[in-house]
Amino acid sequence: MNIQNYINGKFTPPFSNEWIDNYCPADGKVYGQIPNSSKADVENAYTAAKLAFPDWSKTTLETRSRILIKISELLEANLQRFAEAESKDNGKPINLAKTVDIPRAASNFRFFGNAITQFASESHESVGHNAINYTLRQPIGVVGCISPWNLPLYLFTWKIAPAIAAGNCVVAKPSEVTPITAYLLGEICTEAGLPNGVLNIVHGLGTTTGQAIVEHPDIKAISFTGGTATGAHIAKVAAPMFKKLSLELGGKNPNIIFADCDYNDMLETTVRSSFANQGQICLCGSRIFVEAPIYEKFKTDFVEKVKQLKVGHPSKEDTNIGALVSKPHLEKVMQYINIAKQENGTILYGGHKITIADYENGYYLEPTIIEVPTDECRVNQEEIFGPVVTIMPFNTEAEVLQIANKVKYGLSATLWTNDLKRTMRMSNKLQSGIVWVNTWMLRDLRTPFGGVKDSGMGREGGFEALRFFTEAKNVCIKY
Numbered sequence: 179m180n181i182q183n184y185i186n187g188k189f190t191p192p193f194s195n196e197w198i199d200n201y202c203p204a205d206g207k208v209y210g211q212i213p214n215s216s217k218a219d220v221e222n223a224y225t226a227a228k229l230a231f232p233d234w235s236k237t238t239l240e241t242r243s244r245i246l247i248k249i250s251e252l253l254e255a256n257l258q259r260f261a262e263a264e265s266k267d268n269g270k271p272i273n274l275a276k277t278v279d280i281p282r283a284a285s286n287f288r289f290f291g292n293a294i295t296q297f298a299s300e301s302h303e304s305v306g307h308n309a310i311n312y313t314l315r316q317p318i319g320v321v322g323c324i325s326p327w328n329l330p331l332y333l334f335t336w337k338i339a340p341a342i343a344a345g346n347c348v349v350a351k352p353s354e355v356t357p358i359t360a361y362l363l364g365e366i367c368t369e370a371g372l373p374n375g376v377l378n379i380v381h382g383l384g385t386t387t388g389q390a391i392v393e394h395p396d397i398k399a400i401s402f403t404g405g406t407a408t409g410a411h412i413a414k415v416a417a418p419m420f421k422k423l424s425l426e427l428g429g430k431n432p433n434i435i436f437a438d439c440d441y442n443d444m445l446e447t448t449v450r451s452s453f454a455n456q457g458q459i460c461l462c463g464s465r466i467f468v469e470a471p472i473y474e475k476f477k478t479d480f481v482e483k484v485k486q487l488k489v490g491h492p493s494k495e496d497t498n499i500g501a502l503v504s505k506p507h508l509e510k511v512m513q514y515i516n517i518a519k520q521e522n523g524t525i526l527y528g529g530h531k532i533t534i535a536d537y538e539n540g541y542y543l544e545p546t547i548i549e550v551p552t553d554e555c556r557v558n559q560e561e562i563f564g565p566v567v568t569i570m571p572f573n574t575e576a577e578v579l580q581i582a583n584k585v586k587y588g589l590s591a592t593l594w595t596n597d598l599k600r601t602m603r604m605s606n607k608l609q610s611g612i613v614w615v616n617t618w619m620l621r622d623l624r625t626p627f628g629g630v631k632d633s634g635m636g637r638e639g640g641f642e643a644l645r646f647f648t649e650a651k652n653v654c655i656k657y
């Protein structure tokens with residue numbers, strides 16, 4: 179399957195005629211090519227966006243809303259096709275793509291289609307001065323959206339939907355590792371009546387295409403999700419141009435389990451929060467801390483449950499764990515398993531590459547549980563981003579709080595307890611942008627989403643996203 183850029187509503191090849199192979203993680207074979215777009219392609223996309231901006235920014239909220247909701251409906255109508263494409267491109271189980279990725283991408287458009295009709299700004303009366311202030315929330319112009327490979331369409335649309343809802347025009351780049359559903363989205367946008375140039379999708383490597391978007395002097399805001407090192411680099415390039423930046427980066431999230439929790443619910447959810455999407459979700463709880471009295475029981479039960487997970491071809495309905503996204507990524511994750519051994523970690527389960535008949539070159543890995551002797555080891559401090567979790571016991575609330583916070587990341591944390599006061603104390607003190615109590619990845623699109631420390635800056639979601647994609651202008655009128 180050869181794909182093209184989507185610029186000004188048309189599918190176009192890259193000027194340079196340079197192409198990148200696209201691999202299918204399930205069998206390791208090349209199954210298509212994608213453009214490696216250059217500065218010239220990004221400039222072309224920018225020009226289309228710039229020309230579309232005056233009309234789009236004046237389009238009524240009702241019309242914008244109707245188009246966004248139409249995109250959402252078309253995604254739902256094409257659920258099967260998109261889910262198959264996502265599963266093939268990324269290696270994730272088809273069931274996950276069908277129940278999570280594509281429905282959530284559709285709900286991103288529906289949500290922001292509705293949210294823009296409710297978005298309002300403030301007014302401040304300057305009492306005693308006979309003056310009134312009101313704040314205009316104006317779209318920025320042309321904005322850049324850059325997304326990663328783990329939740330390809332879901333995270334791509336999480337940026338694009340609020341950007342266009344707020345009246346901006348977009349130059350967007352999906353990950354070069356998983357470009358297919360972003361490509362298919364172009365067709366749907368045209369069918370939904372999105373005017374040409376409002377959304378432009380350019381494909382290519384981060385260092386060429388992505389870099390050209392970030393460096394473009396007239397793309398005034400960048401919304402990025404991806405690795406922390408890339409985020410730091412983008413900040414360095416964008417800061418001297420005073421671009422608005424939203425950076426959603428890595429995580430090393432603690433999953434803290436107290437003995438008083440609802441045990442079965444916790445166990446079930448912990449299997450999911452550890453291994454969903456092959457552990458390749460920035461919100462996965464990759465560091466599991468268990469209160470000492472239930473530690474041995476948890477260890478036994480968790481290993482037992484994880485043993486039952488079926489690693490298999492992503493297209494099979496009964497597969498729980500599919501293929502990792504790429505060969506280099508599989509190698510990186512396996513390297514961490516070796517590091518764990520050198521650091522005196524005990525592999526309680528997994529740790530090996532799996533060969534699946536007929537798909538011998540696919541990127542399959544056993545779900546892996548490592549018992550660590552201390553939290554101060556690389557597997558407990560660095561983001562692995564694969565089906566690998568560490569576990570260790572703790573004795574007191576103060577102790578677990580300290581180790582939970584002792585990493586450079588701060589995206590999310592999960593807490594399992596029925597003690598209300600402890601919940602309040604811990605939620606206040608955990609250094610993360612999101613705290614889940616007795617649940618994981620429960621999503622309400624109105625809530626702020628993002629991290630602290632090296633997990634990034636800015637918040638996505640709800641009105642936060644609409645605020646990011648607009649500039650506030652205060653107008654002060656004396657009467």
Ligand code: TXE
Nearest residue numbers: 325326352353383384385388389404405408427428460563
């Ligand atoms: O991410 P990159 P990669 C973490 C995870 C993973 C690591 C690297 O630990 O192993 O990051 O993954 C584009 N200018 N996460 O290499 O490189 C790139 O093309 C502009 C966490 O895939 O950060 C892609 O579209 N853009 C994570 C996007 O940035 C650039 C999700 C992300 O790629 C660029 C994914 C540049 N110079 C990985 N270089 C999460 N937190 O959700 C790259 N890109």
